[in-house]
Amino acid sequence: MEGGVDYLADERKKAEFDVQQMKIVWAGSHHTFEISDRISKLVANDPAFSKDERTMLPRKELFKNTLRKASYAWKRINDLHLSEEEASQLRFYVDEPAFTDLHWGMFIPAIKGQGTDEQQKKWLPLAYKMQIIGCYAQTELGHGSNVQGLETTATFDPQTDEFVIHSPTLTSSKWWPGGLGKVSTHGVVYARLITDGQEHGIHGFIVQLRRLEDHRPLPGIIIGDIGMKFGNGAYNTMDNGVLRFDHVRIPRDQMLMRVSQVTRDGKVVQSDVPRQLVYGTMVYVRQTIVQDASCALSRAVCIATRYSAVRRQFGSHNGGPETQVIDYKTQQSRLFPLLASAYAFRFVGEWLKWLYTDVTQRLQANDFSTLPEAHACTAGLKSLTTSVTADGIEECRKLCGGHGYLCTSGLPELFAVYVPACTYEGDNIVLMLQVARILMKTVSQLGSGKLPVGTMAYMGRIEHLLQYRCNVQKAEDWLNPAIVLEAFEARAARMSVSCAKKLSKFANPEEGFAELSADLVEAVVAHCQLIVVSKFIEKLQQDIPGKGVKQQLKVLCGVYYLFLLHKHQGDFLATSCVTPKQASLANDQLRVLYSQVRPNAIALVDAFNYTDHFLGSILGRYDGNVYPKLYEAAWKDPLNDSVVPDGYHQYIRPLLKQQRSAKL
Ligand SMILES: CCCCCCCCCC/C=C\CCCCCCCCCC(=O)SCCNC(=O)CCNC(=O)[C@H](O)C(C)(C)COP(=O)(O)OP(=O)(O)OC[C@H]1O[C@@H](n2cnc3c(N)ncnc32)[C@H](O)[C@@H]1OP(=O)(O)O
Numbered sequence: 001m002e003g004g005v006d007y008l009a010d011e012r013k014k015a016e017f018d019v020q021q022m023k024i025v026w027a028g029s030h031h032t033f034e035i036s037d038r039i040s041k042l043v044a045n046d047p048a049f050s051k052d053e054r055t056m057l058p059r060k061e062l063f064k065n066t067l068r069k070a071s072y073a074w075k076r077i078n079d080l081h082l083s084e085e086e087a088s089q090l091r092f093y094v095d096e097p098a099f100t101d102l103h104w105g106m107f108i109p110a111i112k113g114q115g116t117d118e119q120q121k122k123w124l125p126l127a128y129k130m131q132i133i134g135c136y137a138q139t140e141l142g143h144g145s146n147v148q149g150l151e152t153t154a155t156f157d158p159q160t161d162e163f164v165i166h167s168p169t170l171t172s173s174k175w176w177p178g179g180l181g182k183v184s185t186h187g188v189v190y191a192r193l194i195t196d197g198q199e200h201g202i203h204g205f206i207v208q209l210r211r212l213e214d215h216r217p218l219p220g221i222i223i224g225d226i227g228m229k230f231g232n233g234a235y236n237t238m239d240n241g242v243l244r245f246d247h248v249r250i251p252r253d254q255m256l257m258r259v260s261q262v263t264r265d266g267k268v269v270q271s272d273v274p275r276q277l278v279y280g281t282m283v284y285v286r287q288t289i290v291q292d293a294s295c296a297l298s299r300a301v302c303i304a305t306r307y308s309a310v311r312r313q314f315g316s317h318n319g320g321p322e323t324q325v326i327d328y329k330t331q332q333s334r335l336f337p338l339l340a341s342a343y344a345f346r347f348v349g350e351w352l353k354w355l356y357t358d359v360t361q362r363l364q365a366n367d368f369s370t371l372p373e374a375h376a377c378t379a380g381l382k383s384l385t386t387s388v389t390a391d392g393i394e395e396c397r398k399l400c401g402g403h404g405y406l407c408t409s410g411l412p413e414l415f416a417v418y419v420p421a422c423t424y425e426g427d428n429i430v431l432m433l434q435v436a437r438i439l440m441k442t443v444s445q446l447g448s449g450k451l452p453v454g455t456m457a458y459m460g461r462i463e464h465l466l467q468y469r470c471n472v473q474k475a476e477d478w479l480n481p482a483i484v485l486e487a488f489e490a491r492a493a494r495m496s497v498s499c500a501k502k503l504s505k506f507a508n509p510e511e512g513f514a515e516l517s518a519d520l521v522e523a524v525v526a527h528c529q530l531i532v533v534s535k536f537i538e539k540l541q542q543d544i545p546g547k548g549v550k551q552q553l554k555v556l557c558g559v560y561y562l563f564l565l566h567k568h569q570g571d572f573l574a575t576s577c578v579t580p581k582q583a584s585l586a587n588d589q590l591r592v593l594y595s596q597v598r599p600n601a602i603a604l605v606d607a608f609n610y611t612d613h614f615l616g617s618i619l620g621r622y623d624g625n626v627y628p629k630l631y632e633a634a635w636k637d638p639l640n641d642s643v644v645p646d647g648y649h650q651y652i653r654p655l656l657k658q659q660r661s662a663k664l
């Protein structure tokens, strides 16, 4: 803090809860808090990880700088003997998308999830030591969402006991894989398996792409970067790549063979694991993306909240200070639901991590029963949380007025890095439609004796939910979690049943599904919001120590669900889950909750425990010393290196001269 002055000190004094305890709730445990606190400071205090100028660097320099940071991060991880958890925190706080995200986040998980024990034994030690660097090469120029439509082929040659990997068309060029363009030595490449002239669906193959000696592509491989992406700096630190194969040969044992095996004589043998396990890496990553949504949203909210307390506009009385913009009710009604959503996504992410760990343990014991639930939850929640977060970051930019548009606010880069999360790892609409299929299947099986399980279990009470009438009579009734849950359950169930009824009128169910897909997506949103609300409420049933901490979380939970109820009141009214009067009472209660958040707002964002380095925002500085730092930063812009700009003599002067002579 400059000169030790904390311009937000008065705000911090208003807090009605134990911030330190809230930091632990946010981190998930004492243990995770300790690691994240220590590692974030380690990164922040190391000048080698400085973020300055990132948005101004030309692509080549930007990329080289990322390579430098990634290699230095790896050195620190080894020198300090960091654990896997500490190492992943370090990469997180370095806060620069890099090939390492795909190496650790997809290449290794793909081998772990789809490789046999033998394959894992061979490849994982090399990958763990980064003696090979891998990417996840699935998407092609012509096909991304439709994995079954991929064109790359892997044809078994029984003569040589090899697969021949080939890109038969331009559209079969691999296109997008991160880390592929300039760095990866290997990739898990997804291709159509062909043996003896027969097709056997999409499978993963470990393919070496570059020579380990001099990094040149192996024969038959064309490889490069796909070009600049959205925004300055941002995701351009990543070498998303293009890759073509011209009959590249790999040994048979480099097909990942947990799901199916190809024998020496070219027979395809299916194991007893479902074929969907080929998609397992995507399930894993979607789960991490849900956790990441709370990080990205909380970051934007932290910046917008601190700045809203610093910024003043209008309302000065007798020459006194103007009003802090955070005190405007409109500002609160845009900002506080995002603050509440950040907490809500944190808790649903925590739960999803638990679900994923549970599914993984079951899969290891050959119990595949919970795989559809894992797919539905990861797909649906990935879509919901990334869409809200991307929109939320943009809302935070607007909440910061003009200064939010400056790169030094940190928000433009955060948005540019974050927004592809709505597309990668499954386009959000495509994933919602996956959940819609599962919802419709669940509804169609009601009454068959097969009880819905997991997050669909509420459908088992369909008779009750179809008859449900909300009995809220006064605004405070909306603070009762049981009432809220039933209202959200009834809305989701009724929207699904309504879609199912309409679907049943189509002779061809696929045609019906396509025709009704927009309605189905709305039903899925209602279902996913119910999951988030219910996991927030479940969190509040835990023992949460610390003065006032649980109370603050109750307020945030109320803001989260009442905001949703208000925003989607059309759904609630159309399905007769609430009356117009009850919807209006919900909004009255929401306003009361906003005023309870207000004194705690700064402390609630301090609880994220972000360093100024990680936030990368002058508007979000911990000390609130915004104006002098904005002023100082402006002079560092390269345009201000000279008083008279380059190009003056060539372009400005002749222009001015011409104007003057025209006047004369
Ligand atoms: C990389 C790790 C980092 C993680 C991020 C952490 C953030 C850290 C912060 C740093 C900040 C910035 C850096 C960010 C780095 C991010 C890196 C981005 C990485 C992006 C990588 C990619 O994008 S990889 C490519 C992803 N591609 C897709 O997702 C494609 C989507 N398409 C599909 O999944 C499928 O095609 C489909 C599901 C849409 C359809 O498949 P298919 O046609 O085969 O299936 P059907 O619809 O017929 O369904 C058949 C049955 O299978 C069931 N099913 C489908 N999918 C699954 C599944 N995954 N699991 C289980 N079951 C599944 C389906 O329900 C049907 O079931 P039944 O009806 O019962 O038969």
Ligand SMILES: Cc1cc2nc3c(=O)[nH]c(=O)nc-3n(C[C@H](O)[C@H](O)[C@H](O)COP(=O)(O)OP(=O)(O)OC[C@H]3O[C@@H](n4cnc5c(N)ncnc54)[C@H](O)[C@@H]3O)c2cc1C
Residues within 6 Å of the ligand: 102, 136, 137, 138, 139, 143, 144, 145, 146, 175, 176, 177, 178, 235, 240, 420, 423, 424, 425, 426, 427, 428, 429, 430, 433
């Ligand atoms: C930054 C970034 C990083 C990436 N990293 C990787 C990586 O490491 N490895 C990798 O393999 N891939 C990667 N990808 C690719 C990514 O997974 C795909 O772009 C993504 O799966 C979406 O597929 P698509 O591009 O084919 O979109 P499309 O499917 O072409 O989507 C275009 C539009 O069509 C709509 N649409 C498509 N199908 C349907 C349908 N059935 N019903 C209704 N609407 C539909 C979509 O909603 C969307 O609006 C990355 C992408 C990005 C942007």
